[in-house]
Every structure is written in structure tokens, then in C-alpha cells.
Amino acid sequence: MKTQPTASHFIDGAYVEDATGAPIDVIYPATGKVIATVHEATPAIVAQAIDAARRAQPVWATLSGTERGRILRRAADMIRDRNHDLSVLETYDTGKPYQETSVADATSGADALEYFGGIAATLTGEHIPLGGDNWVYTRREPLGICVGIGAWNYPTQIACWKGAPALACGNAMIFKPSETTPLCALKVAEILHEAGLPAGLYNVVQGKGAVGAALVTDPRVDKVSLTGSVPTGRKVYAAAAEGIKHVTMELGGKSPLVIFEDADIENAVSGAIMGNFYSSGQVCSNGTRVFVHRAIKEAFLERLSARLGNAVIGDPMAPETSFGPMVSEQQLNIVLSYIEKGRAEGARLVHGGARLDREGYYVQPSVFADVTDDMAIAREEIFGPVMAVLDFEDEDDVIARANATEFGLAAGVFTRDLARAHRVAARFEAGTCYINSYNDAPVEAPFGGSKLSGVGRENSKEAIAHYSQVKSVFVRMDDMEAPF
Numbered sequence: 001m002k003t004q005p006t007a008s009h010f011i012d013g014a015y016v017e018d019a020t021g022a023p024i025d026v027i028y029p030a031t032g033k034v035i036a037t038v039h040e041a042t043p044a045i046v047a048q049a050i051d052a053a054r055r056a057q058p059v060w061a062t063l064s065g066t067e068r069g070r071i072l073r074r075a076a077d078m079i080r081d082r083n084h085d086l087s088v089l090e091t092y093d094t095g096k097p098y099q100e101t102s103v104a105d106a107t108s109g110a111d112a113l114e115y116f117g118g119i120a121a122t123l124t125g126e127h128i129p130l131g132g133d134n135w136v137y138t139r140r141e142p143l144g145i146c147v148g149i150g151a152w153n154y155p156t157q158i159a160c161w162k163g164a165p166a167l168a169c170g171n172a173m174i175f176k177p178s179e180t181t182p183l184c185a186l187k188v189a190e191i192l193h194e195a196g197l198p199a200g201l202y203n204v205v206q207g208k209g210a211v212g213a214a215l216v217t218d219p220r221v222d223k224v225s226l227t228g229s230v231p232t233g234r235k236v237y238a239a240a241a242e243g244i245k246h247v248t249m250e251l252g253g254k255s256p257l258v259i260f261e262d263a264d265i266e267n268a269v270s271g272a273i274m275g276n277f278y279s280s281g282q283v284c285s286n287g288t289r290v291f292v293h294r295a296i297k298e299a300f301l302e303r304l305s306a307r308l309g310n311a312v313i314g315d316p317m318a319p320e321t322s323f324g325p326m327v328s329e330q331q332l333n334i335v336l337s338y339i340e341k342g343r344a345e346g347a348r349l350v351h352g353g354a355r356l357d358r359e360g361y362y363v364q365p366s367v368f369a370d371v372t373d374d375m376a377i378a379r380e381e382i383f384g385p386v387m388a389v390l391d392f393e394d395e396d397d398v399i400a401r402a403n404a405t406e407f408g409l410a411a412g413v414f415t416r417d418l419a420r421a422h423r424v425a426a427r428f429e430a431g432t433c434y435i436n437s438y439n440d441a442p443v444e445a446p447f448g449g450s451k452l453s454g455v456g457r458e459n460s461k462e463a464i465a466h467y468s469q470v471k472s473v474f475v476r477m478d479d480m481e482a483p484f
């Protein structure tokens with residue numbers, strides 16, 4: 001497959017190059033080899049994208065929701081038709097196995113375009129009677145120009161999760177992918193325009209943090225939606241606050257997964273695997289603090305180790321591979337350093353723990369047991385395949401410990417006791433919770449974090465509130481009174 005894109009950026013309905021921007025090499029994580037090079041957006045490119053969005057957005061906002069939605073749904077169908085090629089590209093961009101990308105990435109992007117394409121025609125205001133002949137009606141209006149800034153773990157999905165609701169509500173989008181995975185968003189832009197999206201409404205510009213910052217601080221930008229780490233979130237939120245811009249912040253986490261003694265152990269092990277090792281552990285909502293009731297701890301660890309032995313680690317393009325490399329050498333080194341910290345802090349390594357002796361950025365799925373709450377591997381987001389297993393005996397105690405974190409993205413509970421399941425879910429301080437499951441993210445459900453993990457929600461009807469604003473129109477039919 002050709003991995004070098006036609007050009008670095010997609011602006012005003014066309015691929016655009018400006019080779020004076022600093023080159024960014026795209027590295028295939030399975031080999032460490034350069035597979036493409038893009039150029040960072042220059043100020044001229046950023047200006048071109050903002051100008052294009054400014055020209056296109058007011059016209060787009062005057063279309064009916066049905067007309068806007070039809071284009072998004074057509075793009076969804078085209079993405080599904082091209083799922084194979086898009087999944088291969090996603091694998092080149094991220095290193096995630098094709099076994100995953102073919103069912104989780106372009107497909108979830110298509111789901112978002114279909115969902116928000118469907119909802120576009122239903123966006124309406126309200127009529128609010130005030131007694132007598134007076135009333136207020138509300139209009140749900142777009143925000144204007146939205147900037148999306150992506151992380152590297154789900155480049156196609158993030159490009160669609162931000163683009164679909166923005167466009168459905170009548171906004172224009174300028175999307176800056178992560179510099180680590182710049183390829184997939186260009187395809188999303190290409191397909192949207194092939195599906196009939198007018199030029200200028202979905203633009204992709206490449207670059208690192210400085211390009212993101214240039215977009216966020218531009219006074220013509222109305223909204224910023226970031227998927228990234230908490231430190232970046234702090235900077236972007238502060239910069240957006242300068243201009244009193246709308247924000248959505250999808251940030252990091254260190255989520256708890258609580259497994260009670262009455263849980264179905266095989267299901268709980270599946271939850272722990274999905275919550276720690278899918279995408280080689282590079283998922284924001286991962287349940288990396290696994291609290292296991294002392295009564296079933298050894299049985300749980302035994303089944304977990306046995307099941308991890310079935311992981312097929314290798315060439316991400318091979319259909320049987322179920323565990324791929326880390327996205328970059330830098331991320332690999334972060335993970336290896338945390339494995340070292342876990343050892344040094346006295347946790348018991350029960351599985352994995354080593355880099356693989358092969359090309360690419362591979363590390364084994366790794367599990368530490370006997371982890372205590374104060375250890376770095378139990379407190380800090382690693383964003384890699386390192387599971388920390390902690391013991392507990394008492395429900396109140398485990399809830400307090402699960403919530404004793406600055407993060408609040410997700411949380412999960414495994415138990416057969418229905419009342420306990422709902423009680424625990426209600427007490428979790430997290431935006432996205434799971435009962436006897438982990439890491440599902442259907443477009444129909446709100447997704448996002450509380451505490452330091454974020455502001456706002458993606459997906460579902462909730463996202464509409466974050467890509468539109470309500471105007472109240474007061475209507476007086478009788479005479480207006482005044483004091484003099």
C-alpha cells in the first residue's frame with residue numbers, strides 16, 4: 001500500500017503542500033522504518049485553513065439538517081466500503097494489529113458519521129410560552145470554526161468523533177492530528193469531500209504542539225476539542241480560556257477495575273485484558289488499577305497468565321496477530337521505565353516485563369501483583385500494557401481507594417450481585433462506567449471524563465451541546481411598558 005499521502009495537508013477541499021514546513025517522518029512501529037514524510041504547517045498554511053473554514057461555514061450553516069446529514073451518512077457508507085484499506089493505513093500509522101483496526105477504527109468513525117448524520121435533521125429549538133401573547137423561542141446554532149486536536153492512539157476515530165458532531169451542527173472543522181500518526185485524518189477529509197461535503201468545511205493541517213497552539217489562540221476559532229494528556233489539556237484549556245472559547249477536553253486516566261469475589265472469573269479476566277492490553281494498552285479509558293478481592297486473587301492471576309499466554313504478538317498485518325508494538329520508541333521507553341519502577345518499588349511481576357528481541361517497538365503484556373496504592377505504577381498513567389493488580393476485602397474501602405485519584409475517566413466493576421453493581425457504579429467518580437464489561441464505546445452513549453480527565457462529552461446527543469449554542473429570542477405581541 002502507498003503510505004506517502006498526496007500532500008501533507010487537506011485544505012479547502014484539496015490536498016495542499018508547503019515543503020517549507022519542518023519535515024515530520026512517519027514511522028511504522030512494527031519495523032521502526034520511515035513510511036512517509038509530511039511537513040509541519042507553516043503560518044501560511046494555518047491561515048489558509050482558517051480562511052477556508054471562515055468562507056465555507058456560514059453557507060453550510062444555512063443548509064437544512066437533512067441536507068448536512070445526508071452527506072455525513074454517505075461518507076459513513078464510503079468508509080465502510082473502504083474499511084480494508086483504511087484499516088491497513090491505520091495499522092501503518094499506529095502499529096495496532098489489523099485484527100483490531102479492521103473492526104474498531106474506521107468502523108467506529110463510520111458509526112459517528114452515521115449517528116450524527118442521522119441526528120442532524122432532529123436539531124431544533126424550543127417554544128417557551130410566557131403567558132399572555134408573549135413567548136420565547138430558542139434556536140440551536142453552530143459555534144462557527146471548531147479546532148480538533150488528536151492523540152495518536154485512534155487517529156481515524158478521533159478525526160470522526162470530533163468532525164461528525166461539529167459538521168452535523170453546522171460548524172467547520174480544522175483538525176490537527178497527532179504528529180505521531182498524521183496519515184488517517186487526511187483520508188477522512190478526502191472521503192468527506194468525495195461524499196459531497198463542500199470545500200473548506202473539514203480541513204486537516206499537520207504539526208506538533210506549536211501548530212495546535214497557533215490554532216487554539218487564533219481569535220477566529222470558536223471551539224477547541226482536544227484528545228490528549230492532562231498536561232497538554234491544561235495548556236490548551238488555558239489558551240482557550242483567554243478567548244473564552246468553548247472546549248471539550250478528552251484527557252488521560254488511571255481508571256479502576258474492581259473485581260468482587262462473586263464475579264465470573266473468565267469474564268473478569270476478559271475485562272481486565274480488554275482494559276489493559278487492547279491496542280497494546282494505549283487506550284485512555286483503560287482500567288489499569290485492577291482491584292481483585294483477596295479470596296479470588298490467585299485464581300484470577302492464574303487464569304490471567306494462562307490467557308495472556310495465548311496472545312499472538314508479532315506482525316500487525318498478519319490476521320492472527322492480537323498484540324502489536326507500542327506506537328513509538330518514546331512510548332516504548334516510557335513503558336519500560338515504568339516496568340523498572342514497578343520492580344524497584346517491590347511489586348511482584350507475574351507476567352511479561354521485557355522488550356521483545358525483534359525490530360519494532362514491542363514490549364510484552366505485563367502484569368504486576370501485590371501492588372500498593374502509593375506505587376508509581378498505581379498512580380501515574382503509563383499508557384501501555386502494564387497492569388497493576390491490587391488486593392482488597394471490603395467494598396467501602398475499595399471504593400475509597402478506587403476514587404483516590406486525580407483522574408476520573410472510567411471505572412468498572414465485575415460482580416454477580418446486581419444491587420452491589422449499581423451501588424458501586426453510582427459511587428465511582430468517573431465519567432464512563434462499566435458493569436461486567438470494559439472499554440465499550442458505542443456512539444450512542446456519552447463518553448468522557450470527570451476530575452482531571454476532562455470536560456464535556458463526546459458521542460451521543462450530549463455531544464450536540466458541545467458543538468452548538470442556544471439563542472433565546474423573546475417575542476412580545478402586546479405593548480411594551482417602560483417606567484417613563
Ligand code: NAD
Nearest residue numbers: 150151152177178208209212213228229232250251252284
Ligand atoms: P499529547 O497530550 O502529547 O498530545 C495530544 C495532541 O496535542 C497532539 O496532537 C499534540 O501535537 C497536541 N499538542 C501538544 N501540545 C499542544 C499545545 N500546547 N497546544 C495545542 N496542541 C498541543 O497526547 P498523546 O501522547 O498524543 O496521547 C496520549 C494521551 O492522550 C494520554 O494521556 C491519553 O490518556 C490521552 N487520550 C485521551 C482520550 C480520551 O478520550 N479521554 C483518548 C485517547 C487518548
